[in-house]
Amino acid sequence: MRLKEKVKKIIIIIFSIKKINKYKEYKHQKKIIYLLSPLHGNMGDQAIAYATLKFYQEQFSDYKIIEFDRDSIYSEYFAIKNCLNKDDIIVLHGGGNMGNLYMQEEKPRRFIINNFRDNKIISMTQTISFTNDEFGKKEKEKTQQIYNKNKKLILLAREDTSYNEMIKLFTVNVIKVPDIVFYLADTMDSDKNRTLITTCLRSDKESIWKNKKDKFKDRLQSEYNDVFIYDTVINRQVTFKSRIPELNTMWDNFKKSKVVVTDRLHGMIFCVITKTPCIALKSLDHKVVESYKWIKDLDYVELVDDLDYDKLKPIIERFKLKQVNEELGFKYKYYDKLAKTLKNYI
Structure with missing residues (x-):
């Protein structure tokens, strides 16, 4: 030191x-x-x-x-x-x-x-x-x-x-x-009035999709009207007092989504606890891929190996029509x- x-x-x-x-x-x-x-x-x-x-x-x-x-x-x-x-x-x-x-x-x-x-x-x-x-x-x-x-x-x-x-x-x-x-699973109701196609992609040092991210977003926005570009990081301090209101605001945005494309571990987990269909991608280390093993049997979360629009579009089309009601039972x-x-x- x-x-x-x-x-x-x-x-x-x-x-x-x-x-x-x-x-x-x-x-x-x-x-x-x-x-x-x-x-x-x-x-x-x-x-x-x-x-x-x-x-x-x-x-x-x-x-x-x-x-x-x-x-x-x-x-x-x-x-x-x-x-x-x-x-x-x-x-x-x-x-x-x-x-x-x-x-x-x-x-x-x-x-x-x-x-x-x-x-x-x-x-x-x-x-x-x-x-x-x-x-x-x-x-x-x-x-x-x-x-x-x-x-x-x-x-x-x-x-x-x-x-x-x-x-x-x-x-x-x-x-x-x-x-x-995941302790929060089965504590939230699923929203039936979902309208958004959401991306929740990293822009920090753990991102491995830097060169493909913008291209993917551009294609998505050109073919869908209700695209929501989002992240699980907000640019302000979160105090002990403001934590729950900030989290509820974020979870409400996930509940409004028909499907979320994310390379964030907690983007994937937020989808699980809000019963939101999710396409998950790996990030710099093993945490997304390895944590996916806990939920690999869920039919509304799919792990993919490439941020390629043509490969992901069929999954988006399938997931955007899906209603999720199953209980996880992790507790x-x-x-x-x-x-x-x-x-x-x-």
């Missing part, structure tokens, strides 16, 4: 000591401390936060839940540490950011795993991915060393590739379970069992 960063962190930690009594009212309560939740406009991450809170509120109803955003961990460190009891649980926000692609997420997660060793830590459903270069190898080794020192750490892997990588790298408990946003199949397993560990 560079000297400037070290000095900055020391200043932040000194400032956090002044907050040491901030949460003393929770000292004698049985609680879950939920750390690293997002304030940014990636609504997939916001849905993970919402589903995580819903899971623990329903499955661990005897615990008080206190949520902290990612950037507060250093400034609130001593205050959090001071209010913890040995039987309290720490829950870490999930996602697709375990690895070296998003170091702004990995570094604070390491900090928590390294500095909170007296409490059970549950890292929610994650995809793990390190680049195959010197930087990736170096960061993988750091992550491996820090995680393996914490014997109370539990990792949730959201697909096969991540599960296999985690059990290879780590000596801690690893559980395979679908992305936590019973996976999440009730997950809750039981976690309670046994705890």
